[in-house]
Amino acid sequence: MSTTSAVLPHARHYIDGQWRDSKKRSESVNPATGEVLGTFADGGAEEATAAIDAARRAFDTTDWSRDRHLRAKTLLTMADRLEARREDFITLLARENGKILGEAAFEIDLTIPKLRYYAALAVADHGGGAEVMPGMYSMTLREAAGVAGVIAPWNSPVVLAVRSFAPALAAGCTVAMKLPGQTALVNGALSELVAETEGLPAGVVNVFTESGNDGAPLLVSSPDVDVLSYTGSTHVGRKIMEEAAPTLKPLSLELGGKTPMLVFDDADLDAVVPVLTKAVTTFTGQFCMTGSRILAQRGIANELRERMIASLRSVKVGPGDDPASEMGAMIDASNAKRVEGVVADAGAYAQVLLRGARDGAFIHPSLIEVSDLNTPIVQNEVFGPVATFEVFDTEEEAIQRANATEYGLAASIWTRDVDRPLRVGREIKAGTVWTNTWAVIHDMFEEGGYKQSGVGRLNGIRGLEEFQETKHFVHPVARI
Numbered sequence: 001m002s003t004t005s006a007v008l009p010h011a012r013h014y015i016d017g018q019w020r021d022s023k024k025r026s027e028s029v030n031p032a033t034g035e036v037l038g039t040f041a042d043g044g045a046e047e048a049t050a051a052i053d054a055a056r057r058a059f060d061t062t063d064w065s066r067d068r069h070l071r072a073k074t075l076l077t078m079a080d081r082l083e084a085r086r087e088d089f090i091t092l093l094a095r096e097n098g099k100i101l102g103e104a105a106f107e108i109d110l111t112i113p114k115l116r117y118y119a120a121l122a123v124a125d126h127g128g129g130a131e132v133m134p135g136m137y138s139m140t141l142r143e144a145a146g147v148a149g150v151i152a153p154w155n156s157p158v159v160l161a162v163r164s165f166a167p168a169l170a171a172g173c174t175v176a177m178k179l180p181g182q183t184a185l186v187n188g189a190l191s192e193l194v195a196e197t198e199g200l201p202a203g204v205v206n207v208f209t210e211s212g213n214d215g216a217p218l219l220v221s222s223p224d225v226d227v228l229s230y231t232g233s234t235h236v237g238r239k240i241m242e243e244a245a246p247t248l249k250p251l252s253l254e255l256g257g258k259t260p261m262l263v264f265d266d267a268d269l270d271a272v273v274p275v276l277t278k279a280v281t282t283f284t285g286q287f288c289m290t291g292s293r294i295l296a297q298r299g300i301a302n303e304l305r306e307r308m309i310a311s312l313r314s315v316k317v318g319p320g321d322d323p324a325s326e327m328g329a330m331i332d333a334s335n336a337k338r339v340e341g342v343v344a345d346a347g348a349y350a351q352v353l354l355r356g357a358r359d360g361a362f363i364h365p366s367l368i369e370v371s372d373l374n375t376p377i378v379q380n381e382v383f384g385p386v387a388t389f390e391v392f393d394t395e396e397e398a399i400q401r402a403n404a405t406e407y408g409l410a411a412s413i414w415t416r417d418v419d420r421p422l423r424v425g426r427e428i429k430a431g432t433v434w435t436n437t438w439a440v441i442h443d444m445f446e447e448g449g450y451k452q453s454g455v456g457r458l459n460g461i462r463g464l465e466e467f468q469e470t471k472h473f474v475h476p477v478a479r480i
Contacts, residue, residue: 011040011188013047013209014195016054017202022047026211028184031098031361032319032329040184043208048215051176051206055147056224058174058203065144065172068122074200075119075166081193083112089158089189094320096185097154098329098361099283101321110441111159114459117443118170121464137475142468144172145250146226149219153232154182154331155286158190163458164229164252165205171467173227174204176219181211182331223247227467230254231288234381234407234452241455252456252466254288254448256381257409260402261291261438262424265299267414269307271436276387277311279412279438280365281327285339285385288453289410289432289439292382294367294389295401301391305369308389309354312365329361330384336363339384343368346377353389373404381407395420399427408450412438431457 013020022041093104129139148168152161179187191207220243234255279291318325330336340358356364365385392398410432413421425433429450446460
């Protein structure tokens with residue numbers, strides 16, 4: 001970022017090792033207060049083309065894809081710089097994104113070790129080799145796929161951008177990345193980490209911000225982009241698959257979710273209620289793993305219902321940078337109004353146990369009891385602080401309800417029975433299943449979705465492999 005006046009910062013794109021402005025300038029606004037925080041270069045097709053061209057040139061003309069030690073050093077340097085600026089990023093995230101300080105810290109503290117993890121994988125390659133018959137040798141090598149396109153969302157812009165571009169860089173790819181206009185100043189700060197990384201060849205990492213949708217589609221359709229990683233909605237994910245088809249571009253898509261939180265009769269409700277409350281309100285429900293479906297076994301349903309109503313009602317909603325806030329603003333007032341409408345519509349076919357009031361971009365949590373699985377509030381991702389409450393009798397019914405949507409990103413099982421989580425979890429169609437906890441993610445274990453929640457995996461070794469090709473060498477040896 002640079003400063004265009006004594007007060008407001010101005011964020012620019014970082015392309016081919018240079019800071020770049022755009023003809024269009026837009027404002028970054030604090031969703032909690034409406035305060036203008038700064039301005040940003042608002043890009044589109046021109047910037048996307050420049051980013052792709054720079055990434056292509058860097059991949060084809062530098063040693064980046066073959067110098068694993070440089071890649072490891074680069075990622076470690078980025079981690080160190082982010083750690084040094086941790087507090088700045090936390091404050092900026094809270095103001096521009098709306099999330100509370102603790103959640104902003106959670107995001108940054110997830111990001112720093114992720115950079116270091118992929119730095120380690122950059123120098124820990126693996127392959128295979130064998131003498132398959134006398135004098136005939138075969139071996140496999142993993143090579144960088146080429147130029148990686150990355151499209152990251154605004155709800156957790158730092159960790160979700162790094163979750164894609166860190167394994168891409170570790171694999172040896174160069175990157176053309178689109179980040180959202182809603183978090184332009186955060187994008188600019190992230191770009192500064194890239195720009196300040198010594199020894200990074202120009203064009204290896206290219207970042208542009210756009211509030212529209214002119215540049216991102218070029219990352220999908222361009223034949224010069226060899227692989228694409230997208231995090232966002234299932235609706236857009238389907239369109240990306242269509243637009244990537246002509247180039248047969250490999251895709252990694254982490255999409256929507258409707259996380260069922262299964263609470264059995266023997267669960268410890270003192271432990272359950274605080275976590276379920278956070279599962280609904282973290283990032284103001286703007287989270288693909290939001291615990292948006294509470295499934296309660298009949299024996300504890302009445303008590304859990306009353307305790308969840310009381311707990312959600314008591315959540316302190318306020319500006320993200322206020323230490324007293326327990327839930328921040330949504331990304332903007334229009335999204336808060338959209339969520340308010342979803343809750344109002346649900347009142348026609350379900351019982352609204354708690355209706356969250358709205359004030360600008362702030363909206364309080366809502367809880368809606370429903371029995372019919374074929375209703376919009378059950379089937380559609382709300383992306384806001386809204387949860388359904390459903391009652392079940394048996395394990396079989398719990399499983400049937402948990403699997404009743406098109407989504408399969410995550411689930412959580414609450415019980416004191418040591419065998420039940422594995423027995424029930426094995427039948428749930430979801431990429432992550434937690435026992436007596438929620439939103440625990442480890443860098444070395446893969447994350448992704450079943451069904452309409454995505455394609456491919458992020459994190460872990462599989463996250464690296466999404467950006468690699470496997471080459472089989474066959475080498476006959478001449479006999480003496």
